[in-house]
Amino acid sequence: MKQGSDFKAKRPTILEVLRPIAQAASDHADIDRLLAVAVDSVFFLFNCNRVWLLYPCSSIATSYRVCCQRSKPGFSQVQTLKQDLPVDEFTGRLFRLALARRSPVVFNDDFPLPARFGEQEPLGSQALMAIALYPNQGEPWLLGMHRSQPNHLWNKQEEALFLSVAEFLTEILNTLTRHSNLYEVSQRLLDLLAHATDEEYLLRGGMDILQELAQSEYAVATTLNAEDHLKTFVFSGVSKEKAEIITQILSSKELLGARLERERALRVDDLSSHSDLVEFLPPDFSLKSLLMAPIINEGKIIGRIYLCNKRNHRGFTLDDEVLSMSFANAFAQTLIRFRKIMVSQRAQEALFLDHQRAQVTLESIGDAVITIDSQGRIDYLNPLAEELIGTTQSQAQGKSLEKVACLLDEESRSHVIRDIAAWLAQEPVESHSCTALLQDARNQELIVQTSIAPLRDSQDRIFGAVLVLRDISPLRALASQLSYQATHDALTGLINRREFEVRLRQALDDVRQNDTHHVLCYLDLDQFKVVNDTCGHLAGDKLLRQLATLLQERIREADCLGRLGGDEFGVLLLGCHLDQARGIAESLRILIRDFRFNWKGKAFQLGVSIGLVSLARGSGGLEEVLSAADTACYVAKDQGRDRIHTYRLDDCIVERHHGEIQWVARIQQAFEESRFLIYYQPIHALNEEEHICHGEVLLRMKGEDEGLIPPMAFIPAAERYRLMSALDRWVISNTFIALEKHSIGHGLIGINLSGQSVCDELFLKFVIEQLQRSPINPRMICFEITETAAVANFDSAIRFIRELKEIGCRFALDDFGSGLSSFNYLKNLPVDYLKIDGSFVKDMVDDPVDYAMVEAIHKVGKVMGLKTIAEFVENEAVLEKLRGIGVDYVQGLVIGVPRPFHNRPLIKNKEKK
Numbered sequence: 001m002k003q004g005s006d007f008k009a010k011r012p013t014i015l016e017v018l019r020p021i022a023q024a025a026s027d028h029a030d031i032d033r034l035l036a037v038a039v040d041s042v043f044f045l046f047n048c049n050r051v052w053l054l055y056p057c058s059s060i061a062t063s064y065r066v067c068c069q070r071s072k073p074g075f076s077q078v079q080t081l082k083q084d085l086p087v088d089e090f091t092g093r094l095f096r097l098a099l100a101r102r103s104p105v106v107f108n109d110d111f112p113l114p115a116r117f118g119e120q121e122p123l124g125s126q127a128l129m130a131i132a133l134y135p136n137q138g139e140p141w142l143l144g145m146h147r148s149q150p151n152h153l154w155n156k157q158e159e160a161l162f163l164s165v166a167e168f169l170t171e172i173l174n175t176l177t178r179h180s181n182l183y184e185v186s187q188r189l190l191d192l193l194a195h196a197t198d199e200e201y202l203l204r205g206g207m208d209i210l211q212e213l214a215q216s217e218y219a220v221a222t223t224l225n226a227e228d229h230l231k232t233f234v235f236s237g238v239s240k241e242k243a244e245i246i247t248q249i250l251s252s253k254e255l256l257g258a259r260l261e262r263e264r265a266l267r268v269d270d271l272s273s274h275s276d277l278v279e280f281l282p283p284d285f286s287l288k289s290l291l292m293a294p295i296i297n298e299g300k301i302i303g304r305i306y307l308c309n310k311r312n313h314r315g316f317t318l319d320d321e322v323l324s325m326s327f328a329n330a331f332a333q334t335l336i337r338f339r340k341i342m343v344s345q346r347a348q349e350a351l352f353l354d355h356q357r358a359q360v361t362l363e364s365i366g367d368a369v370i371t372i373d374s375q376g377r378i379d380y381l382n383p384l385a386e387e388l389i390g391t392t393q394s395q396a397q398g399k400s401l402e403k404v405a406c407l408l409d410e411e412s413r414s415h416v417i418r419d420i421a422a423w424l425a426q427e428p429v430e431s432h433s434c435t436a437l438l439q440d441a442r443n444q445e446l447i448v449q450t451s452i453a454p455l456r457d458s459q460d461r462i463f464g465a466v467l468v469l470r471d472i473s474p475l476r477a478l479a480s481q482l483s484y485q486a487t488h489d490a491l492t493g494l495i496n497r498r499e500f501e502v503r504l505r506q507a508l509d510d511v512r513q514n515d516t517h518h519v520l521c522y523l524d525l526d527q528f529k530v531v532n533d534t535c536g537h538l539a540g541d542k543l544l545r546q547l548a549t550l551l552q553e554r555i556r557e558a559d560c561l562g563r564l565g566g567d568e569f570g571v572l573l574l575g576c577h578l579d580q581a582r583g584i585a586e587s588l589r590i591l592i593r594d595f596r597f598n599w600k601g602k603a604f605q606l607g608v609s610i611g612l613v614s615l616a617r618g619s620g621g622l623e624e625v626l627s628a629a630d631t632a633c634y635v636a637k638d639q640g641r642d643r644i645h646t647y648r649l650d651d652c653i654v655e656r657h658h659g660e661i662q663w664v665a666r667i668q669q670a671f672e673e674s675r676f677l678i679y680y681q682p683i684h685a686l687n688e689e690e691h692i693c694h695g696e697v698l699l700r701m702k703g704e705d706e707g708l709i710p711p712m713a714f715i716p717a718a719e720r721y722r723l724m725s726a727l728d729r730w731v732i733s734n735t736f737i738a739l740e741k742h743s744i745g746h747g748l749i750g751i752n753l754s755g756q757s758v759c760d761e762l763f764l765k766f767v768i769e770q771l772q773r774s775p776i777n778p779r780m781i782c783f784e785i786t787e788t789a790a791v792a793n794f795d796s797a798i799r800f801i802r803e804l805k806e807i808g809c810r811f812a813l814d815d816f817g818s819g820l821s822s823f824n825y826l827k828n829l830p831v832d833y834l835k836i837d838g839s840f841v842k843d844m845v846d847d848p849v850d851y852a853m854v855e856a857i858h859k860v861g862k863v864m865g866l867k868t869i870a871e872f873v874e875n876e877a878v879l880e881k882l883r884g885i886g887v888d889y890v891q892g893l894v895i896g897v898p899r900p901f902h903n904r905p906l907i908k909n910k911e912k913k
Helices: 014-026 030-047 088-101 156-179 182-196 199-214 240-250 253-261 318-364 383-389 420-424 473-487 497-514 529-534 537-554 576-593 622-638 652-672 711-720 724-741 761-773 787-792 793-805 823-825 849-864 876-885
Strands: 050-055 063-071 104-105 127-133 141-147 218-224 232-237 267-269 287-297 300-310 368-373 379-382 404-408 432-439 445-456 462-471 520-526 558-561 568-574 596-599 602-605 605-614 644-646 675-684 692-704 748-753 779-785 810-816 833-836 866-869
Touching: 014 030, 014 300, 014 462, 030 050, 030 063, 030 141, 030 156, 050 432, 050 529, 088 127, 088 420, 127 156, 141 156, 199 218, 199 232, 199 300, 199 318, 218 287, 232 675, 232 833, 287 318, 300 318, 368 383, 383 462, 404 748, 420 462, 432 537, 445 473, 473 497, 497 520, 497 558, 497 605, 520 576, 520 622, 529 537, 529 576, 529 602, 529 793, 537 596, 537 711, 568 576, 568 675, 576 605, 576 644, 605 622, 622 644, 652 692, 652 711, 652 724, 675 724, 692 711, 692 724, 711 849, 724 748, 748 810, 761 793, 779 787, 779 793, 787 810, 793 810, 833 849, 849 876
Parallel strands: 605 644, 692 748, 748 779, 779 810, 810 833, 833 866
Antiparallel strands: 050 063, 050 141, 104 127, 127 141, 218 232, 218 300, 267 287, 287 300, 368 379, 368 462, 404 432, 432 445, 445 462, 520 568, 520 605, 558 568, 596 602, 675 692
């Protein structure tokens, strides 16, 4: 893979990149401008697709901000700059990796990087590099960039360059953070230092003078530190490389030994005559003679002077030795005096800088600072204190603090410190911090965080105090707003579910501790979905707001109303007995029933189902009480809606509801553990001329103990909680698989369908797709729909039947005769078979009415050209009656019991007799 193959050819030099950043800092650019310049510079330097800067880079942060970014054309810009974004799994991992090292974090694998930092789309093959920036103040930042060009990965050179850029940017951030207001002063100090005469300047000037006096080719000066190690060296008339060689020769004790320790001049007329120097000197080294003189102060060598001549130059004489020693002694005094002057100057500069630093710090920090003398009079206000109090330093100076600004306790409104002078006179004087109300010169009140501490001199004597004020009014307002938002519903203004649960838990504690009476009222609106589906969510939101206002006005002042969900509300009736609560709940039910919601000329009537739970010592915890209220509300809705149901432990309806809820979990677990089975029951023809063999597929479920569970144990729960479509899908898929596996190519297989499936457009598409994928002949499939389901969903049933009959499927109307309008709907349903309801069949031998019903259904079927099938045929007597009537097919225990599909009798054509 290419690792930045065109990187070197396209990128500018690092100096060209860093210069705009430094220029922005020197131009006093604000932090946003500086960061934008930095991100642009990195973008152009590394030729990447996107560069971004995040804050904060923290391993414990739950949110972050994209402070700045730059993208190539075609890459979306982040639309959420300066807004909090949640820390997801990838961002959290990136933060932790960056914080665990000082070098860049590099991802150089081809992998789809997920969408990051707002609205940008996920990108394909990418290389990502990021590094944490550690300014002296605040949290770390994260600087990152990535490429999406195929095969353009990061190389080691780019990693090192990225690290250098990060270090430079960190230093710029530190400078901007620490010295933003001190910059002009610092620049003047730098200019002063640039024009001052330093020690190197002094040495170089001295060597120029000595070289001129001695008329030598080269002159070199060195100084030593306290450990006699080389401190500095300067040179005149010679290149830096040769000056380093000369210094190394003449300062090496291994070469010249004790001769360097002597306190007089050392002259070497011919360097080549010294055996300890011959091997050390380079072949092209053209120096012949040298002269060294020590720089001595109080008997200690603090440096050396070297004069050097080339081979074609004259040698050094005794006069040169005397000259060098004299100059060395004079230069030593000059150097010592210079150092003393520099020490004094540095001390003065340090004192000046300390004063400036303190002054600039006071003027630039984000708190109001007031200094007060020992008499309690204001001595100094920084600019923020002037702004906070509403006065200037000249106006406030010399006045007592109480005349300029008062600090009051939030609750008692008494003075936090009435007499500062008296406070300073106490022993001991301790620092004091608190939150207080600030009354400023404009008679306005602010909430401030206050801190006051005594000022002491070098003798630990108190000469005043410093008062620091931080305006926390915006923070207090923000905290109040956040607290409200955390406990209230944004749409209705009522308390939200979380706060409602807090108050419910408090009510439960009150019941246990004080034996009081409270009632929980759970409201679920009826027909709210009609408004949402008909008029849209804006109308639904308006409806909820109006109802919230009505309910709030109706309940008692002590009661608590909250929105618990979409169209669900809770009312906590405090200090209320159950009988009284029923009356309140009834008034709320009538209020909602009589309410009319109008939207664009349409009026809607609503209802509400209400569940009541009395809070007693044995009510259980929060979860149990809410579950009981929800169950009672569900029972009220199940019993016809717009009514009230009170929860009782011995309530059989509630127990049935709990049982159905448990069956839902068992059904879902059976799906996961593949514990559903296909059974088969044969259907025999009574007509000798009928030669098509029938059978019905039946669903069974294995229990956790491997025992069979009858369908009527779990089917009602599946119908109530809309799981029948999933069960029907499973039956169809597995029936087709079984038919294909056992190579069954003829006969007629009945498959039951629920009313939920018949009304589901997606289910119809599913059946068609299964028929198209399977080699099974559609004419083998006969879908059985109950009469009740067909009548309740008449239009959907007709559409469902017609589309599948066009493919070749057949249909049977199951449990015919159980409905109230059986014959009225029959003529409009395009079915092929009528399955006579078993409730008529099983007692037809003894009950003439049942016999007449079976006979009538059969005759109607014959008139309409439909085949009839009798269910629940359990003995020979019933079988003979059915044969006498002329029913076409029979199904029941006398014909065959249901058995696993793979153990069914072989389906084959019967020969005509």
